[in-house]
Amino acid sequence: MSDLLTIAGRTFRSRLMVGTGKYATFQLMKEALAASGAEIVTVAVRRVNLDRREESLLDYIDLNRYFLLPNTAGCHTAEEAIRTARLARAAGLSNWVKLEVIPDDGTLLPDPIATVEAAAQLVKEGFVVLPYTTDDHVVARRLVEVGCATVMPFGSAIGTGQGLPDPDRLQRVIDAVGGRVPVVVDAGIGAPSDAALAMELGADAVLVNTAIAKAGDPVTMARAMALAVEAGRMAYKAGRIAKTPVASPSSPTEGLVGKPAQA
Amino acid sequence: MQLVINGQAREVPDGLTVAQLLEHLDLGHERVAVECNGEIVERERFPTHALQPGDALEIVRFVGGG
Numbered sequence: 001m002s003d004l005l006t007i008a009g010r011t012f013r014s015r016l017m018v019g020t021g022k023y024a025t026f027q028l029m030k031e032a033l034a035a036s037g038a039e040i041v042t043v044a045v046r047r048v049n050l051d052r053r054e055e056s057l058l059d060y061i062d063l064n065r066y067f068l069l070p071n072t073a074g075c076h077t078a079e080e081a082i083r084t085a086r087l088a089r090a091a092g093l094s095n096w097v098k099l100e101v102i103p104d105d106g107t108l109l110p111d112p113i114a115t116v117e118a119a120a121q122l123v124k125e126g127f128v129v130l131p132y133t134t135d136d137h138v139v140a141r142r143l144v145e146v147g148c149a150t151v152m153p154f155g156s157a158i159g160t161g162q163g164l165p166d167p168d169r170l171q172r173v174i175d176a177v178g179g180r181v182p183v184v185v186d187a188g189i190g191a192p193s194d195a196a197l198a199m200e201l202g203a204d205a206v207l208v209n210t211a212i213a214k215a216g217d218p219v220t221m222a223r224a225m226a227l228a229v230e231a232g233r234m235a236y237k238a239g240r241i242a243k244t245p246v247a248s249p250s251s252p253t254e255g256l257v258g259k260p261a262q263a
Numbered sequence: 264m265q266l267v268i269n270g271q272a273r274e275v276p277d278g279l280t281v282a283q284l285l286e287h288l289d290l291g292h293e294r295v296a297v298e299c300n301g302e303i304v305e306r307e308r309f310p311t312h313a314l315q316p317g318d319a320l321e322i323v324r325f326v327g328g329g
Contacts, residue, residue: 019329029327044328047269047321048295050288057326058294073328083298087323090296090303158329187329209329 003233005205007182008096008128008149010067012039015199016229017069017184019209023218026060032212033066036222042069042098042207045088063093069130071098078118085122097122098152099131108158108187112139116146123147132186135169137176144177151177152207154187155198159210161190164197174202192221192228199232200240264316277316282309288322295324 004011017040023029033041041061061068070088075081078101085097099122101114110132116139119129128149133139135153143151153173156162164170164185174183182204189195195206208225215221264277266284275287281304285291297304298321304312314320 020327021329023327026327042329043325045296045323046326048288048290048293048324050268050271050273050322053289056293056324058324068325070325071328086303087296087298087321088325090298090305091294091323091325092296092306093294207329 003237005182007130012067013037014039014226014229015205015233016195016226017042017186017205017207018212018222018225019207020057020061021209022213026055026057028218029213030060032218032222033061035219035226036208036212037226039065039067040069041066042071042209044073045070045084045091046074067096068093069096069098071132072100072118073102075101076104077101078114078121081114081118082121085118085127086125089127094128095126096128096130096149099129099148102132110134110154112136112142115139116142119143119148120146130184135166135173137169137172140173140177140183144181148181150182150184150204152184152186155185155194156188158187160188161211162188163190163194164188164201167197167201170198170203171201178202178204189225192224195225196228196232196235199229200235202236205229264314266314266317267319269320269322275314279314280310281312281314284314284320285309285322290322293324295322297322 005015014037016038018036018038019042072081072084075084081101089095101111103111115131119131122129130150131143131148132152140151155164184205185198185203186207189208189211198206206229212218212222300319
């Protein structure tokens with residue numbers, strides 16, 4: 001049975017999005033993208049280097065197969081992010097943007113207020129906005145109210161691989177906006193188990209970059225992430241059991257050998 | 264004429280259009296986006312947008328990112 005991810009009217013089979021940063025080589029990235037089964041891949045927008053001819057990332061990404069999601073990484077203010085989003089759109093591939101507004105304080109934690117402001121402006125300008133945000137459900141709700149196509153709460157800080165230290169907060173985000181827009185857990189995923197947990201909580205998708213790009217074997221890790229996302233999604237749909245403080249045996253308590261026969 | 268491209272002053276032939284500048288910079292086949300004096304230059308206008316001395320340009324492309 002199909003279980004498609006729909007964002008702003010566009011459907012995707014894969015619920016794993018992957019980043020294209022931090023790979024040792026473009027060739028390795030290309031193989032990892034293929035192994036991940038991802039359809040949405042993120043890219044950054046940077047000045048062309050005029051002094052030195054550099055390989056082009058896009059020579060390694062088949063645009064018939066992958067949908068590019070440009071980000072505004074590196075933007076410290078709403079204004080910078082809006083300017084970068086406009087440039088990304090002008091490249092002529094789509095009007096989608098992964099909005100990131102991250103103050104320059106070394107934590108890589110997003111500025112939620114500036115993110116909401118930038119999102120509102122970009123939505124007005126016709127962008128499909130997928131904002132990177134904290135795991136604060138009130139902020140998530142605000143992002144939906146200004147017209148974002150998803151919310152992308154972090155699991156933990158970008159590049160830390162610390163996974164989901166606070167699943168309850170993430171659950172609140174999912175409960176607050178899930179069903180209205182897809183919730184994509186972005187940042188902090190370190191291992192497939194983190195990705196699976198995010199999906200088990202009811203996230204609609206997961207975005208992974210560092211945990212694949214910096215793995216010992218990125219191609220195999222990409223595949224492992226794909227399987228984890230699929231397993232987590234299936235588990236969510238199947239409905240996990242409730243946690244209880246009381247043990248209950250899985251084997252019959254009757255018919256044990258060496259006991260008096262029961263009446 | 265002198266332009267400021269990606270923050271660097273650069274001498275280029277007079278009277279170039281954006282498309283000609285990109286060829287001049289060996290970027291003709293690269294998928295780039297261009298901003299001139301803070302305004303986006305749409306791709307359709309690359310062949311007709313004539314550059315003026317002193318114009319400040321941003322020329323960007325997609326790179327690896329998360």
